[in-house]
Amino acid sequence: MRRVITVVSLVAVVFAGRGVSETATPAPTTAKKPTSIGVMPKKKGIDFFNATEIGAKEAGRELGITVDFDGPVTNDVTLQAQMIETWIAKKYDAIAVAPNDPEAIAPVLQKARKRGIKVIAWDADARKDAREYFVNQCTSASVAKTLMDVMAQGVGPEAKYIIVTGSLTAANQNIWMDEMEQYRRTAYPKMSNLSETPKATEEDQEMATQVTTDCLKAYPDLQGIFAITSVALPGAAEALRKAGAADRVFLTGLATPKAMREYVKDGTVKRFVLWNPVDLGYLATYAAIALTRGELQTGATTFKAGRLGEVKVQDSEMILGDPIIFDANNIDAFNF
Amino acid sequence: MRSAFLLREAALLLVLGVMFAAFSIFVPGFYDWTNVFDRTRHWVAAGLIAIPMTFIIATAGIDLSVGSLVAMSGIVLGLLYRDGHWPIGLAVLAAIGAGMAGGALNGAVISRFGIPPLVATLATMALFSGVATGLSKGRPIGNLPASLQWLSQGDAFVLRFGQGIAAPLPFSLLVLAAATALGWVLMHRSWVGRFTEFIGENEMAARFAAIPVPRMRLGIYTACGLVCGVASVLYTGLYATARPDAARGLELEVIACVVIGGTRISGGHASVLGSLLGLFIIGMLKYGLQMGGVKSEYLIILVGILLILTAVFNEWLFTRTGGKT
Secondary structure, X not given: OHHHHHHHHHHHHXXXXXXXXXXXXXXXXXXXXXXXXXXXXOOOOOHHHHHHHXXXXXXXXXXXXXXXXXXXXXXXXXXXXXXXXXXHHOOOOEEEEOOOOOOOOHHHHHHHHHOOOEXXXXXXXXXXXXXXXXXXXXXXXXXXXXXXXXXXXXXXXXXXXXXXXXXXXXXXXXXXXHHHHHHHHHHOOOOEEOOOOOEEOOOOHHHHHHHHHHHHHHOOOOOEEEEOOOOHHHHHHHHHHHHOOOOOOEEEEEOOHHHHHHHHHOOOOOOEEEOOHHHHHHHHHHHHHHHHOOOOOOOOOEEEOHHHXXXXXXXXXXXXXXXXXXXOOOHHHOOO | OOOOOXXXXXXXXXXXXXXXXXXXXXXXXXXXXXXXXXXXXXXXXXXHHHHHHHHHHHOOOOOOOHHHHHHHHHHHHHHHHHOOOOOHHHHHHHHHHHHHHHHHHHHHHHHHHOXXXXXHHHHHHHHHHHHHHHHHOOOXXXXXXXXXXXXXXXXXXXXEEOOOEEEEEEHHHHHHHHHHHHHHHHHHOOHHHHHHHHHHHOHHHHHHOOOOHXXXXXXXXHHHHHHHHHHHHHHHHXXXXXXXXXXXXXXXXXXXXXXXXXXXXXXXXXXXXXXXXHHHHHHXXXXXXXHOOOOHHHHHHHHHHHHHHHHHHHHHHHHHOOOOO
């Protein structure tokens, strides 16, 4: 017992001493340390963000910078905030983050900016005063329009549908759903959304399968399903395949070709939508590095992003391009 | 008379000290008080709730609803402020009241109807989470006043020690310190703690000794709810939003702190200080490993291993000392 206390106090004494000596001798002026960049997905270990990691690493290699690609294993914004706290302590030069919530991530990003770290939001936006630029995959209006058009072609202009989403607080999905509803009113007024509250699946594929199975039973006159996250769509497709319901319910949404290949091949899903996640990771990382080098300034209107060429910048927002529609004819051309 | 400074707490303090030393020496950039204190802001909510959770576990109970209750109380705060146009001070009080009401519901269900705490709080965990999602329509509530955010993001004062070392001390950390002191006095220096441990050790005997077991239970769970309400205020301030999915999984984090701290999950023996040390050990381990560049998927594995090791150690210490610590 006494020995334990002695050791504890020894540790304390060593530390008190260490602190004093460190400040007594002036810290040696550090030679210019190499630039370090942190890139954070909403969640690790899913196809979509694995593909963005490939692009992020590619941009890093091209520009000769090691990229730390890390994020939480659940789509939890508070874990993201804690991890960014660590990155601030590590004195990274730039942070590119795909926030799970635009508001909740803002305080920690503002702290980063105060300490001179360049901040980019990608995939989903953060509050505008918390980041320099937002790297957007495509405009939310174009995502919404493409999805609704695919549904109209698949079922007809009077489709009865429901929407399966990630978490109910996911900012991207919420904006897309608002835009879908707006576009539906003008372009397809006879379509109807059978459930005003979307079905939450928390970026969990098994949950998406379960939720979709329940919906197939709960809505007998259901004709279409939008599954608008890259995890929800393969989950929903699995449910449709198990129930053998692919010929009466038309499923579409957003996911990577890799996750959807088998469902497209067996006809469970005819057409679905996405942008290129490899390019998205590439652009976000490229922009973050350019910011640290002063090659990208506040208020720029165009930005030359390596192999992607000129990218348009508008109101501190960069847009990657238009969404791609995948089907049985083109899916094999994509390897993400 | 129990010794104020027990062997187990000393051991935990030693683990924390050695960990801190090792990280400071081997992980560049770790030894920086400003950053360490900054990081502690994220631990305060779990730390606060760990205190009443220590009491609950000491009675051989459990409360799985604390995370959902934090979310629900936060939503009450956000809605009253945004839609009800309440002044922020009153909204804060209402959030604490909502937490207390939720805790009282837990306590009533458990003590009145004799439902096992695991079952009762599993049910209210879903209930509170459902209320939070329903009230907020599943969307987070932002644009909260700066004064609320200050509670979690602001500093009480700048701490100076040694020569030229200055670190801003987070205000919320002071709240945690005060709550721990209060919890410690209640647990280890008053009848509340004695009754609590007695109930956990042998409920039947406690009843025969004329301890008001149901009333104690009701009180402890209500107090836990109240603390959840306070934690929700700090949590809402820290992330600048009231969120229906706030504090997801917080219950497991809290229970882990308490168990690492040496409180027996089967009840009877409690240590408030141990729970707090458990909080700092888990937090410090995660922070140090992250700073050292360990990726998040491996981090979880290492934290899991730590939990198993401490559980084994605690059991060993308990049998070796014949249940005295």
